[in-house]
Amino acid sequence: MQQRLDRNQRRCVEQVARQKETTCDTCGSTDLSSGPMALGTLGTLNVEVLLSCNNESAHPEGAAQTLELSGNEARRCGIDIS
Numbered sequence: 447m448q449q450r451l452d453r454n455q456r457r458c459v460e461q462v463a464r465q466k467e468t469t470c471d472t473c474g475s476t477d478l479s480s481g482p483m484a485l486g487t488l489g490t491l492n493v494e495v496l497l498s499c500n501n502e503s504a505h506p507e508g509a510a511q512t513l514e515l516s517g518n519e520a521r522r523c524g525i526d527i528s
């Protein structure tokens with residue numbers, strides 16, 4: 447129930463994150479990068495991707511944020527986990 451994301455898919459996920467106005471929990475930045483994997487949620491069409499925040503000065507150890515995509519959003523990015 448997971449899919450490796452290529453460069454274009456990751457860029458698409460980052461666009462979805464911006465559209466949803468996703469911000470880093472730790473510093474509030476919207477400069478988030480998609481992680482390399484998408485995880486399907488058992489029993490739903492939703493897909494989760496871990497985002498990492500690029501604002502390293504706020505938290506040098508890094509900060510991660512989960513983005514939940516609907517089935518439609520995931521398919522728009524070419525992610526098909528079923």
Ligand SMILES: [Zn+2]
Nearest residue numbers: 470473499509
């Ligand atoms: Zn941050």
